[in-house]
Amino acid sequence: xxxxxxxxxxxxxxxxxxxxxxxxxxxxxxxxxxxxxxxxxxxxxxxxxxxxxxxxxxxxxxxxxxxxxxxxxxxxxxxxxxxxxxxxxxxxxxxxxxxxxxxxxxxxxxxxxxxxxxxxxxxxxxxxxxxxxxxxxxxxxxxxxxxxxxxxxxxxxxxxxxxxxxxxxxxxxxxxxxxxxxxxxxxxxxxxxxxxxxxxxxxxxxxxxxxxxxxxxxxxxxxxxxxxxxxxxxxxxxxxxxxxxxxxxxxxxxxxxx
Ligand SMILES: C[S@@+](CC[C@H](N)C(=O)[O-])C[C@H]1O[C@@H](n2cnc3c(N)ncnc32)[C@H](O)[C@@H]1O
Numbered sequence: 001x002x003x004x005x006x007x008x009x010x011x012x013x014x015x016x017x018x019x020x021x022x023x024x025x026x027x028x029x030x031x032x033x034x035x036x037x038x039x040x041x042x043x044x045x046x047x048x049x050x051x052x053x054x055x056x057x058x059x060x061x062x063x064x065x066x067x068x069x070x071x072x073x074x075x076x077x078x079x080x081x082x083x084x085x086x087x088x089x090x091x092x093x094x095x096x097x098x099x100x101x102x103x104x105x106x107x108x109x110x111x112x113x114x115x116x117x118x119x120x121x122x123x124x125x126x127x128x129x130x131x132x133x134x135x136x137x138x139x140x141x142x143x144x145x146x147x148x149x150x151x152x153x154x155x156x157x158x159x160x161x162x163x164x165x166x167x168x169x170x171x172x173x174x175x176x177x178x179x180x181x182x183x184x185x186x187x188x189x190x191x192x193x194x195x196x197x198x199x200x201x202x203x204x205x206x207x208x209x210x211x212x213x214x215x216x217x218x219x220x221x222x223x224x225x226x227x228x229x230x231x232x233x234x235x236x237x238x239x240x241x242x243x244x245x246x247x248x249x250x251x252x253x254x255x256x257x258x
Pocket of ligand 1: 008015047048049050051054070071072073076095096097112114117118
């Protein structure tokens with residue numbers, strides 16, 4: 001896990017740059033998850049929250065819901081605490097491959113690009129823990145790269161792979177669902193950059209026959225605008241700064257965060 005810890009600790013500027021410039025992978029997942037989070041939810045666990053962007057968008061959209069953002073990396077959690085602060089939001093540094101627990105149960109558990117980073121041999125233990133966090137009606141929301149995308153990365157862009165990057169497919173999701181006593185209520189491939197590169201899955205503990213589905217066609221999540229993102233980071237929203245993308249902005253963020 002040391003390799004993963006070092007890797008993700010070093011990702012803080014890159015994740016902040018994704019937030020600043022926008023990243024269709026994350027934005028699409030946050031919006032899509034918004035369609036599946038029940039408005040009646042009292043608590044959401046956002047696993048692998050990184051710098052806290054998704055946790056913050058959930059907290060902003062559902063102000064009466066308590067959001068818990070957790071991540072392996074202390075550096076990312078520290079950044080989340082300073083960047084995205086709200087009354088209904090708290091962050092914790094947690095390694096999900098180790099023993100961890102919460103006093104409360106959750107109406108929704110979100111994993112945006114995280115499940116593939118759980119080593120194959122740790123999956124069963126992880127399932128056993130997640131199982132304890134769910135009530136009847138709780139949902140587990142997953143966004144993952146498809147095995148097609150992982151294979152493409154292995155062949156053409158190995159630098160796009162992270163220290164632990166396993167294949168996840170429908171069978172994996174079915175196994176998770178059965179282990180945590182849920183039903184797969186939604187599974188769909190999604191095109192982010194290439195056809196079939198990502199998929200979204202939603203699992204629900206004891207879906208109630210005949211109940212209102214609480215799946216909205218239009219997500220209630222309206223992401224922060226780019227001007228708001230610049231403001232949050234204390235960077236002037238000037239034309240020059242907006243043109244200052246990629247490598248140069250990354251260098252700039254490294255200076256700001258030093
Ligand atoms: C690909 S990033 C995704 C971050 C964010 N959800 C997003 O979509 O941008 C994977 C995240 O999972 C976290 N992570 C990886 N392994 C973990 C573990 N064992 N326990 C907790 N978090 C972990 C990383 O620190 C990182 O923030």
